[in-house]
Amino acid sequence: MTKVAAIIGGGVIGGGWAARFALMGWEVRVFDPDPEAERKIGEVMGNAGRVLPMLYEAPMPKRGQITLVGSVVEAVTGADWIQESVPERLDIKHRVIAEIQGACPEGAVLASSTSGFKPSELQDGAARPGQIVVAHPFNPVYLLPLAELVPSAVTSPETVARAKEILTAIGMYPLHVRAEIDAHIADRFLEAVWREALWLVKDGIATTEEIDNAIRYGFGLRWAQMGLFETYRVAGGEAGMRHFMAQFGPCLQWPWTKLTDVPEFTDELVDLIAGQSDKQSGHMGIRDLERLRDNNLVAILRGLKQQGAAAGKLILDHDAMLRGPLGDDVPLVTVRRVVPVDWTDMNGHMNEGRYGQLFSDASEELMTHVGADRAYVEAGNSYFTAETTVKYLNETHAGEDIYVTTRVTRGEGKKLRLWHEMCRASDDAVLATCVQFLLHVSLETRRSCPPLPQVLEAVEALAAHHAEAGA
Ligand SMILES: NC(=O)C1=CN([C@@H]2O[C@H](COP(=O)(O)OP(=O)(O)OC[C@H]3O[C@@H](n4cnc5c(N)ncnc54)[C@H](O)[C@@H]3O)[C@@H](O)[C@H]2O)C=CC1
Numbered sequence: 001m002t003k004v005a006a007i008i009g010g011g012v013i014g015g016g017w018a019a020r021f022a023l024m025g026w027e028v029r030v031f032d033p034d035p036e037a038e039r040k041i042g043e044v045m046g047n048a049g050r051v052l053p054m055l056y057e058a059p060m061p062k063r064g065q066i067t068l069v070g071s072v073v074e075a076v077t078g079a080d081w082i083q084e085s086v087p088e089r090l091d092i093k094h095r096v097i098a099e100i101q102g103a104c105p106e107g108a109v110l111a112s113s114t115s116g117f118k119p120s121e122l123q124d125g126a127a128r129p130g131q132i133v134v135a136h137p138f139n140p141v142y143l144l145p146l147a148e149l150v151p152s153a154v155t156s157p158e159t160v161a162r163a164k165e166i167l168t169a170i171g172m173y174p175l176h177v178r179a180e181i182d183a184h185i186a187d188r189f190l191e192a193v194w195r196e197a198l199w200l201v202k203d204g205i206a207t208t209e210e211i212d213n214a215i216r217y218g219f220g221l222r223w224a225q226m227g228l229f230e231t232y233r234v235a236g237g238e239a240g241m242r243h244f245m246a247q248f249g250p251c252l253q254w255p256w257t258k259l260t261d262v263p264e265f266t267d268e269l270v271d272l273i274a275g276q277s278d279k280q281s282g283h284m285g286i287r288d289l290e291r292l293r294d295n296n297l298v299a300i301l302r303g304l305k306q307q308g309a310a311a312g313k314l315i316l317d318h319d320a321m322l323r324g325p326l327g328d329d330v331p332l333v334t335v336r337r338v339v340p341v342d343w344t345d346m347n348g349h350m351n352e353g354r355y356g357q358l359f360s361d362a363s364e365e366l367m368t369h370v371g372a373d374r375a376y377v378e379a380g381n382s383y384f385t386a387e388t389t390v391k392y393l394n395e396t397h398a399g400e401d402i403y404v405t406t407r408v409t410r411g412e413g414k415k416l417r418l419w420h421e422m423c424r425a426s427d428d429a430v431l432a433t434c435v436q437f438l439l440h441v442s443l444e445t446r447r448s449c450p451p452l453p454q455v456l457e458a459v460e461a462l463a464a465h466h467a468e469a470g471a
């Protein structure tokens with residue numbers, strides 16, 4: 001049965017949650033009194049729907065519907081997950097939580113997006129505190145997988161377990177924060193860096209753009225894939241973390257930081273920072289900036305996925321979860337996906353090299369289908385491609401839904417010939433075709449040899465079936 005997520009507060013963060021849940025197949029109900037909420041969520045969903053599927057090689061679940069409703073009660077009645085995303089004010093959050101608990105199922109997870117309140121503060125005066133947990137996401141919620149999951153001592157273990165299960169199922173990484181603390185884990189770092197940056201601008205040391213350059217050309221790239229401690233371990237050279245601490249430990253006593261001091265937000269400081277920020281980025285609208293950010297995040301996350309590293313490993317595993325076995329339709333649908341942004345070139349369309357990738361993925365799916373799967377390859381047997389002929393018939397662009405059908409046109413002994421057609425999902429137009437000739441090999445001798453009997457049998461049966469069906 002379709003699961004229901006209720007999003008209370010559909011601003012920057014609520015909109016991102018709504019998009020992620022809907023793209024993962026959930027029915028979503030949003031309550032937000034802002035008359036502009038529907039337009040804003042529609043725009044966020046437009047951006048999210050373009051990029052989130054680009055992270056996956058697997059087909060996405062059927063999109064859920066997002067419905068704007070007129071009250072909290074309407075949103076939360078019968079919901080499985082409730083995400084409170086109203087402004088960061090404890091009085092508002094208390095009022096909203098009371099209203100939610102007056103109507104939501106007792107077994108639902110009631111999660112708060114709060115950036116800094118402790119769950120026990122949110123639970124203060126609540127009807128059922130055990131149901132409440134913090135699930136603190138990162139903007140954009142539909143692309144960044146982290147959700148800090150913070151229970152208090154009275155949050156029930158069932159709520160925590162259910163929250164972990166659901167966050168994982170929608171492709172997120174629930175980081176269980178075991179002891180509640182103001183601003184959780186990650187926002188402690190963000191606050192520290194933000195405070196330093198404000199001082200640097202206020203003191204006239206650097207502009208907003210220079211600070212952004214210091215991050216994006218340097219340590220920001222390291223943090224994205226190794227975090228802090230692993231990075232510093234490497235920075236300690238062969239002697240590792242101990243050497244790093246011995247060398248840089250004393251600096252902590254030097255005036256390298258102003259961490260405990262906060263610059264006052266005078267009108268002058270706000271004008272200075274807002275003015276510099278306008279000069280740096282004011283030529284772009286918010287949705288353009290979001291698209292720029294999202295395209296870059298997709299490229300970085302796909303790079304990490306290719307390496308099976310950091311957040312990319314998470315997406316790789318989630319991809320495997322989403323991917324089911326192939327059906328037995330003729331011809332076989334071997335690939336269903338969207339064209340990711342990093343597959344396009346300066347002509348603005350999918351680059352020719354990526355067609356090779358796509359058809360190679362289709363062959364790999366077919367191999368798995370006939371039993372020449374990862375275990376078979378690890379045991380020393382595989383197929384190598386000997387020849388590929390691609391015909392490019394129509395353009396395709398980033399974000400377009402495509403699929404590949406595959407027919408076995410020859411399957412005898414060590415020889416396997418495939419006919420792939422790449423099609424556009426919206427009108428089934430054929431965009432490219434590919435004839436691929438593969439030879440079965442032993443990975444030990446690196447020479448051709450017949451497949452193991454069960455694979456040969458499956459290949460022959462498929463070839464006969466495709467020929468019979470006139471495919
Ligand atoms: N913006 C960010 O970078 C992040 C924010 N958060 C947290 O997410 C929560 C929401 O923040 P944003 O989305 O940034 O704020 P926002 O201002 O963009 O959105 C808040 C929304 O709540 C709505 N709202 C106000 N009162 C309401 C009520 N009684 N019932 C339903 N909706 C109501 C407003 O109309 C608005 O659309 C906060 O707790 C914040 O700390 C968490 C992670 C990152």
Ligand SMILES: C[N+](C)(C)CC(=O)CC(=O)[O-]
Nearest residue numbers: 114115137138139187190
């Ligand atoms: C600035 N902030 C404290 C609201 C940031 C967050 O809570 C997380 C994020 O997305 O950076």
